[in-house]
Amino acid sequence: MSLIKITFPDGTAKEFEKGITPLQISKAISNNLAKEAIVSEINGIRRELNTPINEDSQVKIFTFDNLEGKDTYWHSTSHLMAHAIKEIYPEAKFGVGPSIDSGFYYDIDINTQLTEEDLIKIEKKMQSIIDRNDSFVRNELSKVEALKFFNGDQYKVELIEAFDENNTIISTYGEGIFTDLCTGPHLPSTKYIKAFKLLSVSGSYWRGDEKKARMQRIYGISFPKQKMLDDYLEFLEEAKRRDHRKLGKDLDLFSIHEEAGAGLIYWHPKGARVRNEIEDFWKKEHFKNGYDLLYSPHIGKSQLWETSGHLVNFKENMYSPMQIDEQDYYVKPMNCPFHILMYKSKLRSYRDLPLRWAELGTVYRYEKSGVLHGLLRVRGFTQDDAHIFCSKEQIESEIIEVIRFSNFMWNKFGFGSLKYYVSTRPDKVSGDDELWEQATRSLEIALEKEGLKYEIDEGGGAFYGPKIDIKIKDALNREWQMSTIQFDFNLPKRFDMKYIGEDGKEHVPFMVHRALLGSIERFMGVLIEHYAGAFPDWLAPVQVAVVPVSQNYFEYAQKVVSLLLDENIRVEFDKRNEKIGYKIRDWETQKVPYMLIVGEKEETNGTVSVRKHKHGDQGEIKTNEFISVLKDSINKKNNNN
């Protein structure tokens, strides 16, 4: 009986009998760990919990709390699902079935169109396989053996053929009648899967290529505890309740009109009110931060777009030209060429720099019909655009300012958690190495100086320069890519931009594109979902509803309304012939921050009875006092909900 040394991630080591498995090791550490263990890593290779270890090794144990654990858990569930499908539809062929950020999917080639009812059937079959507690059995084959084994399954054969002849051990995993090509690792057996749900079925293509075979993709999720699944399903329900398309309708914020064109947004009075508050705030903050505001036209001659390169690089996103005086004019997909024309309208000195020029510029881009989605993906949208023209010496401090500004804006709207990504030079781009290097470095230095962590997106930059993308997290912890800060080495050259330096010579200015909110439409879509439609006081389209107990108090109610109006508070006077219970319900569902109930008592006392959205009756308060508290909240732009 020989002993081997097992070293753990914290550096401690312990001796075990040769042939011990990670599961047994985790039992030796603690019963809880053994219960929660999902997969292990042996000398840097992820392997099953029941893999015998025969030599001194580094061992890590993963649970569902680790990404590695989730990955294995979901991946095994996708195999379980495929297994169930194979039992129900023996003719089914399978593409790929990986785990994804949340859950898993499997692509299936099957003749019948799967429906929601079929998913229930598959779920039942999955449960019966779990009850059988089939083991996931690993087998290793040579390429020749694998090709033989999967003979007749064109998808698996295609995958196997792509493998390197010599240095790949091809592995398969099987439970019961189902065997799949897979590198693994997997759960020891199907019993480990405690709670799962198949969520949706939709179309996909073999290898994501629409020219290749059409497959059906089933998405699902699984968890080691029923409660976790329940919570996840509740999260999906909550996301549905917050869907900006639904709230946009319910709260009368905006509409989209089939007869007038897809992807084009109509802002109703209430949505326009919110938008107006955001834009006012945005403009004031830009002035404070040393920006100037611009307005530019919506169309420009083809020559402009040729100079800018858009007709070469962006044409598929631009709408067909219109003819004016026998010249082609294009609707703008971006604002930058216009801003550059303004830059070039006179000779610039280094003393003018930096120029920070911002515009809420509405642009139009062709988007494929299938990608349109509410406010989040549209064909006409308003960018909160700005271009910074500066000298080489200024780039670092300018980038820092933009990062700070962006931070400030997101915090103001209640988004705390920001993530930064620096995208570096793509391979295919030729150009000035030094320029790229320097600009990329300045982005990194700016983030480092601000004490911000960032990730590198290697080769993810645009062809014209490196960039910082900022992702935000909303109230449901969902990530959205919104802000972007991009260097542009292309346009200044194309437009022959210059400034006269201290040395009396011409220099090419650095140009930075930046959007803080991204686009107003998308931003509002995210904001609606973030606030679940219950906007904070300063943004709410209706801030106060004055609700008299009966018609007898209309006169007093009117006085209250007038006082509010005098203070520029957005107020509705509810004169409807309904009981107050009805009115309260109505304003509550409209998510109006405050209702002021007024009747005999309030008239006598010169007060209002405040009812706060979601918090109910707050009791009686002097009208003036209410107004000053509300005004204070509005002025401070509190995120008070």
Added chain:
RNA sequence: GCUGACGUAGCUCAGUCGGUAGAGCACAUCCUUGGUAAGGAUGAGGUCACCGGUUCAAUUCCGGUCGUCAGCUCCA
């Protein structure tokens, strides 16, 4: 754009195995003047997305177009 599902009143949805349609909410009028999440009665509302085809007859069946939804691919 591609795959699939879907498109009936302002909204949410029934329904018609082919004989031009219904509920609840919302809306209007009247009764009721009510103190913290839906008072009652009456009424008005639809070329059943659009365009063709089949048929004595199409909202229903077939084809196309537009749009929506879930994905694929792509992005602010």
